[in-house]
Amino acid sequence: MSRIVVVTDSTASLPQKVVAERGIVVVPLQVVIGADVMDEGAEGATPELVAEALRGFRPVSTSRPSPSVMLEAYEQAAREGATGVVSIHLSGQMSGTFESAQLAAREASIPVTAVDTRQVGIATGYAVLAAVDVLDAGGSGEDAAAAARSRAAASSSLFYVDTLEYLRRGGRVGAAAALLGGALAVKPLLTIKDGVVATLEKVRTATRALSRLEELAALAAEDRQVDVCVAHLASPDRAGQLTERLADxxxxxxxxxxxWCGELGAVLGAHVGPGMIAVCVAPVHEA
Structure with missing residues (x-):
């Protein structure tokens, strides 16, 4: 009897309880703070550590898991009885993680289907859950990969940052955009389009930005059944308020x-900075 295992990376931002209950394998990315290299997670690089380092102007960078690390995850699944793997990851336009998955898939002893969600954060996580739902319903690995791609494409990732500077430092937006935002003292609203960060709107105040996030999330939901998640970095009060408004x-x-409401993971947090608020709206996938 075939048993397909779903592998993802730590930027998918799935709650640990969900990961355990659904049998998902999570491969961590790494955060480099000064000379310290740590796996993303509760025992290593945490959002609090990253926010503190950024506020203190310490150098912070991130790195993908190597192909050998990905391969070990696949081989461990094989040793535990898996006959195949669906490996689902954040946008290949923004990280080399998907490339590592592709390279490792070529060497794996069992078939591996690598999926580039062209998303980040919990939008990738929701794609992972769609794949698991399909497998639990008796679908094939190909069906699960297709469900992940479909849900990721249908999801909306919307976020507000206090400054574009952190995205500029990490090469996620052009320097001109960062300078423009600072010069006009605007609060940028951003989205993920075609696998990269794109400007959605610019507003003048943080209060207006949060109000627009609520409006845009409602527009994204339309009349569909959706899952919704609010994420933040070092901004729990504002995130909590937005969560309550969206729930109503x-x-x-x-x-x-x-x-869902929670703090953004350390890797993504390193690129957006303290004060970031994000909303993901993901149409429910029918397995």
């Missing part, structure tokens, strides 16, 4: 499902 406003779309 999208009650019909949620049908009793909770709006």
């Amino acid at each position: 406003r999208l009650a019909d779309n949620l049908s009793g499902r909770e709006v």
Whole structure:
């Protein structure tokens, strides 16, 4: 009997309880703070460490898992009885993680299907959950990969940053955009388009930015059943307020499902900086 295992990376931002319950394998990316290299996670690089380092102007960078690390995850799955793997990752336009998965797949002893979600954060996580749902319903690895791609493409990732400087430092937006934002003292609203960060709108205040995030999330939900998550870096109060408003406003779309709210992981946090607020709206996938 075939058993397909889903592998993802730590930027998928799935709660540990969900990872354990659904049998998902998570490969960590790494964060480099000064001379310290740490795996992303509760026992290594945490959002709090990253926010503190950024505020203190310490050098912070991130790195992908190597192909050998990805290969070990696949081989461990094989040793535990897996007959195949679906490996689902953040946008290949923004990280080499997907490339590592592709390279490792060529060497694996079992078939591996690597999926580039062209998304980041929990949008990748929701794609992972769609794949697991398909497998649990008896679908094939190809069906699961297709479901992951479909849900990722249908999801909306919307976020606000206090400054574009951190994205500029990491090469995620052009220097001109960062300078323009600073010069006009605007609060940029961003999205993920075609696998990269794109400007959505510019507003004048943080209060207006959060209000627009709520409006844009509601527009993204339309009349569909959706899952919603609010993420933040070092901004729990504002994230909590937005979570409550979205839970009320999208009650019909949620049908009793909770709006997840949590701190952004260390790797993504390193590129957006303290004060970031994000909303992901992901249409529910019917397995």
